Amino acid sequence: MENQQPEQEGQINIELTEEIAEGIYANLAMIAHSNSEFIIDFIRLMPGVSKAKVKSRIILTPDHAKRLLTALRENIRKYEEAYGDINQIEEAFRFPTQFGGPIGEA
Secondary structure, three states: OOOOOOOOOOOOOOOOOHHHHHOOOOOEEEEEEOOOOEEEEEEEOOOOOOOOEEEEEEEEOHHHHHHHHHHHHHHHHHHHHHHOOOOOOOOOOOOOOOOOOOOOOO
């Protein structure tokens, strides 16, 4: 006999596989949009490598993109209340192509 709680109205049962739960590291995101969708590419830029790889692409409707923005703002506010301000560089942030490491050679 399984130990399950009855689902309450309005709740969604979300499955998180072990593979997805591990997550994917990205240190750069690029956002594009059309009249019907927002596309967010999560990219991993590695030191000394001139080619960055898109690790994940998420496509959202405009209303979901706005909900994501609201959720991010709220979570950043809670984070900063708990741990202090997140420091931002005032000038436009640019990843150096060498990322502080030596240039890779094969």
